[in-house]
Amino acid sequence: EVQLVESGGGLVQPGRSLRLSCTADGFRLGDYAMSWFRQTPGKGLEWISFIRRNAYGGSTDYAASVKGRFTISRDDSKNIAYLHMNSLKTEDSAVYYCSRDVLVPKLHSYYYYMDVWGRGTTVTVSS
Amino acid sequence: QSVLTQPPSVSAAPGQRVTISCSGSSSNIGKNYVSWYQHLPGTAPKVLIYDNDKRPSGIPDRFSGSQSGTSATLGISGLQTGDEGDYYCGTWDSSLTTGGHVFGTGTKVTVL
Numbered sequence: 001e002v003q004l005v006e007s008g009g010g011l012v013q014p015g016r017s018l019r020l021s022c023t024a025d026g027f028r029l030g031d032y033a034m035s036w037f038r039q040t041p042g043k044g045l046e047w048i049s050f051i052r053r054n055a056y057g058g059s060t061d062y063a064a065s066v067k068g069r070f071t072i073s074r075d076d077s078k079n080i081a082y083l084h085m086n087s088l089k090t091e092d093s094a095v096y097y098c099s100r101d102v103l104v105p106k107l108h109s110y111y112y113y114m115d116v117w118g119r120g121t122t123v124t125v126s127s
Numbered sequence: 128q129s130v131l132t133q134p135p136s137v138s139a140a141p142g143q144r145v146t147i148s149c150s151g152s153s154s155n156i157g158k159n160y161v162s163w164y165q166h167l168p169g170t171a172p173k174v175l176i177y178d179n180d181k182r183p184s185g186i187p188d189r190f191s192g193s194q195s196g197t198s199a200t201l202g203i204s205g206l207q208t209g210d211e212g213d214y215y216c217g218t219w220d221s222s223l224t225t226g227g228h229v230f231g232t233g234t235k236v237t238v239l
Contacts, residue, residue, distance in 0.1 A: 044233035045215055061225035111219035113162040117171040
């Protein structure tokens, strides 16, 4: 069965760090781009970060709200993607999800959409 | 902060049809394809529509998508109690150096 499992969430104090893991099962992580998202209570989904396949350079990008504090990475040999979160703030408290991103080539462009998601891991930033 | 606007909620009786709108601009929906995602309580989100109007395998044809200009629409016909949850439109943000996703504000579907 194709699935993603997030782990590493928990309670952390403001200013500290945390590393989330996203383990792929049933497929090769290296064949796909990956993203991280989060959802705060009562609010919608917010995209956080994206990483391309290493075959396409493994480039990354971030939402403005986390740029400079969060880092996305991948270890295809372990089938795991990571989200390293530094300088955490109370507003970073959320359920964090990872997703598998499908590349859709078009005539003069391309785009990605998410076809597999995990169930999420909860991060609480509080003193 | 979502740049795609959806109605906060829609509701209908079982068997009825609902539509959810997604309003964007020429810099997002106007130049990129739209996907739709279903997020039911306690479950992982699921893609319902990609490429504006295509359904992945396993998604019933009760779900349909369309796009026109800077707006997109998700239709759910034959509404079922199991459809209750949150629905999000999304598109690709090619304005970033590498790229990323943008989501709609989300719509809660309630089956009366």
